[in-house]
Amino acid sequence: MKLNFKFFTIKRHLRDKLANSWMLICLSFVIIMPLVIGIGLIYKSGPLLRENSLSSLLFSSDWRPMSGHFGLLTFIVSSVWVTVLALLIAGPICLLSSIHLTQYAQPYVLKIMHPVIDILAGIPSVIYGVWGILLIVPFVSHDLAPFFGMQSSGYCLLSGAIVLAIMIIPFILNILIEVFKTIPNELSEASLSLGATKWQTIKFVLVKKAFPGIISAFGLGISRAFGETIAVLMVTGNVTKIPTGAFQSGYPLPALIANNYGEMLSIPLYDSALMLSALVLFVIVLIFNGLSRIFIMRVEKNT
Amino acid sequence: MEEKPKIRVRDLNIHIGKQHILKNVNVDIPQNKVTVILGPSGCGKTTLLKSMNRLTDLYPEVKVSGNIFIGEEDILHTTTNITEIRKRMGLLSQRPYPLPMSIFNNIAYGLRISGRIQKKTLNTRVEHYLRQANLWDEVCDRLKDPASALSIGQQQRLCLARGLSVDPEIILADEPTSALDPISSDVIEKKFIDLKENYTVVLVTHILRQARRIADNVIFMYMGEVIEQGTAEEIFENPKEERTKQYLRGTFN
Numbered sequence: 001m002k003l004n005f006k007f008f009t010i011k012r013h014l015r016d017k018l019a020n021s022w023m024l025i026c027l028s029f030v031i032i033m034p035l036v037i038g039i040g041l042i043y044k045s046g047p048l049l050r051e052n053s054l055s056s057l058l059f060s061s062d063w064r065p066m067s068g069h070f071g072l073l074t075f076i077v078s079s080v081w082v083t084v085l086a087l088l089i090a091g092p093i094c095l096l097s098s099i100h101l102t103q104y105a106q107p108y109v110l111k112i113m114h115p116v117i118d119i120l121a122g123i124p125s126v127i128y129g130v131w132g133i134l135l136i137v138p139f140v141s142h143d144l145a146p147f148f149g150m151q152s153s154g155y156c157l158l159s160g161a162i163v164l165a166i167m168i169i170p171f172i173l174n175i176l177i178e179v180f181k182t183i184p185n186e187l188s189e190a191s192l193s194l195g196a197t198k199w200q201t202i203k204f205v206l207v208k209k210a211f212p213g214i215i216s217a218f219g220l221g222i223s224r225a226f227g228e229t230i231a232v233l234m235v236t237g238n239v240t241k242i243p244t245g246a247f248q249s250g251y252p253l254p255a256l257i258a259n260n261y262g263e264m265l266s267i268p269l270y271d272s273a274l275m276l277s278a279l280v281l282f283v284i285v286l287i288f289n290g291l292s293r294i295f296i297m298r299v300e301k302n303t
Numbered sequence: 304m305e306e307k308p309k310i311r312v313r314d315l316n317i318h319i320g321k322q323h324i325l326k327n328v329n330v331d332i333p334q335n336k337v338t339v340i341l342g343p344s345g346c347g348k349t350t351l352l353k354s355m356n357r358l359t360d361l362y363p364e365v366k367v368s369g370n371i372f373i374g375e376e377d378i379l380h381t382t383t384n385i386t387e388i389r390k391r392m393g394l395l396s397q398r399p400y401p402l403p404m405s406i407f408n409n410i411a412y413g414l415r416i417s418g419r420i421q422k423k424t425l426n427t428r429v430e431h432y433l434r435q436a437n438l439w440d441e442v443c444d445r446l447k448d449p450a451s452a453l454s455i456g457q458q459q460r461l462c463l464a465r466g467l468s469v470d471p472e473i474i475l476a477d478e479p480t481s482a483l484d485p486i487s488s489d490v491i492e493k494k495f496i497d498l499k500e501n502y503t504v505v506l507v508t509h510i511l512r513q514a515r516r517i518a519d520n521v522i523f524m525y526m527g528e529v530i531e532q533g534t535a536e537e538i539f540e541n542p543k544e545e546r547t548k549q550y551l552r553g554t555f556n
Binding site: 106107184185186187188189190191192193194195196197200204205208209 | 475
C-alpha cells in the first residue's frame with residue numbers, strides 16, 4: 001500500500017515537471033518565432049544591402065529589376081497612402097458606432113451586432129477583393145472620381161483603402177466596444193451627478209478615459225491594414241509609379257511580394273530585394289506596435 | 304410640528320428584470336440632518352439612493368414607479384431637465400471614481416460645465432472646495448497631477464469636494480468609507496457632521512457603528528422593504544421591530 005502510494009507521488013511529480021517543461025517549450029516557440037523571422041529576413045536581404053546602401057534603396061523610386069535598380073519608395077508610399085486613407089475612413093466610423101453601441105443603444109442591439117462583427121471579421125480577404133472589384137472599383141471610377149472632378153480607372157489607392165477600411169472595421173470596433181464597456185458605470189454617474197449632460201460626459205470623461213484604448217485599437221488596425229495583401233492587391237492597380245493622389249493606382253509592399261515572389265527569381269538580387277521589402281514591412285509594423293504601446297503607457301501614467 | 308421633509312419617497316417600487324428590488328418604499332428625509340439608510344448588503348439601499356438622483360435611468364432594465372419629492376417637485380414625473388435635478392445633489396460612491404483629469408480639473412469640471420464661472424474666480428473656487436474637503440493642504444502644490452495619483456482616501460475626499468463644487472442641496476453618499484482606512488473614514492464622517500449645517504446628508508451604510516456615530520435619523524431596510532424609520536435615538540435605543548433588534552444585536556441572519 002505504502003509503496004503504491006509513493007509510486008504515484010513520483011508519477012505525479014514527474015507529470016507535473018513534464019507539463020511544466022512542455023508549456024515552456026511552447027511558450028519559447030512563440031517568443032522565438034518573430035526573432036527567427038526577423039533574422040531570416042535580414043540574412044536574405046543581405047546580398048542586396050552589400051551592393052547598395054539602405055537609404056538609396058528606401059528613398060529611390062527607381063524600380064527596374066532587370067538593370068539592377070531596386071528602389072522601394074513607390075511601394076512604401078503606396079502602402080502608407082492606403083493605410084492612412086483606410087484608417088481615416090474606418091476610424092470615425094468605429095469610434096462613433098462603438099460609442100453608440102455602448103452608451104445609447106438598447107442592450108439587444110449589441111447582442112445583434114456581435115455576430116455581425118464576427119461575420120465581417122471572418123470573411124476571407126479574397127472575397128473582399130472580389131467584392132471590391134465588382135462594386136467599389138466601378139463606384140470609384142464612375143461616381144466618386146467624377147464627383148471630385150477627377151478621372152480614374154477605379155483601380156486606385158482609394159478603392160484599396162475603402163476595401164481595407166471595411167476589413168479592419170470589425171477588429172477596431174471589437175476592441176473599442178470592449179474598451180468602452182470596461183469603463184465603470186460609476187464614472188458616468190459621477191459626471192452626470194455633477195449636472196453634465198450625456199454628451200458632455202461622453203466627450204470630456206468617457207473618451208478621455210478610453211483614449212489609450214482608442215489609440216491601441218487604431219494601432220492594431222494600422223498593423224493589420226499595412227500587412228493586408230490580397231484584397232488590396234486586387235483593387236489598387238499595381239502600377240510601379242509613385243502615387244500623388246488617392247485616385248491614382250498604387251503598388252503596396254505586400255502586393256509587390258505576393259505578385260513577384262517565385263517568379264523571375266533568375267534576375268540577380270531580385271529575391272534579395274523582395275526579402276528587403278518584406279523586412280521593411282516587418283519593421284514598420286513592429287515600430288508601429290511599439291509606438292502605440294509606448295504611447296499607451298505614457299497616457300496611462302498621466303491620467 | 305417639525306419641518307417639512309426635504310425628500311419624500313412615496314410608494315416607490317423598483318424592478319430590475321424580474322426581480323422586485325424595492326417594495327413600496329415610503330421614507331421621509333429631513334432637511335439639514337444626517338439620515339442613515341442602514342441594512343445588510345443587497346437590501347436595496349444603493350438602489351434607493353440612486354433613484355433619488357435618477358441615476359437609475361442609466362440602466363434600461365430598471366423599472367421605477369412611485370413618487371420621489373424633492374421639496375415640492377416630483378422628480379420621477381417632472382418636466383424639469385434631469386441634469387438640473389442631478390446638480391442639486393452631490394454623489395459620493397463606494398469607491399472613489401476621480402475623473403480622468405488633473406486634481407484641479409476634477410473640481411473645475413462641474414464649475415465649467417455649468418458655465419457660470421469666470422476664469423478669475425475659478426482658482427479661488429477650486430481652492431475653496433478643496434479646503435472644505437480638508438484636502439487643500441495635501442494637494443496645493445500638485446494641482447496639475449492626475450487625480451489617480453492620489454491615495455484612495457484622498458481620492459474620496461476629492462470626490463466629496465467635486466460633489467460640493469456644483470452647490471448641491473443634498474449629499475448622497477453610498478458607503479463612502481467602505482474602501483478607506485480608519486483615519487480617512489474618520490475625516491469623511493466628521494465632514495458629514497459639519498456639512499449637515501448647510502446640506503441634507505443621506506448616507507448608505509451597513510456599518511452599525513458608523514451609523515451610531517453620525518446618524519440623526521435612521522432608515523432600516525431589509526430585503527427591499529423599509530422595516531423601520533425614525534430618529535437615531537428611537538431606532539438604536541428603542542427599536543420596535545424584531546428584525547431591527549436582531550440587526551442591532553448582530554444576531555441577524
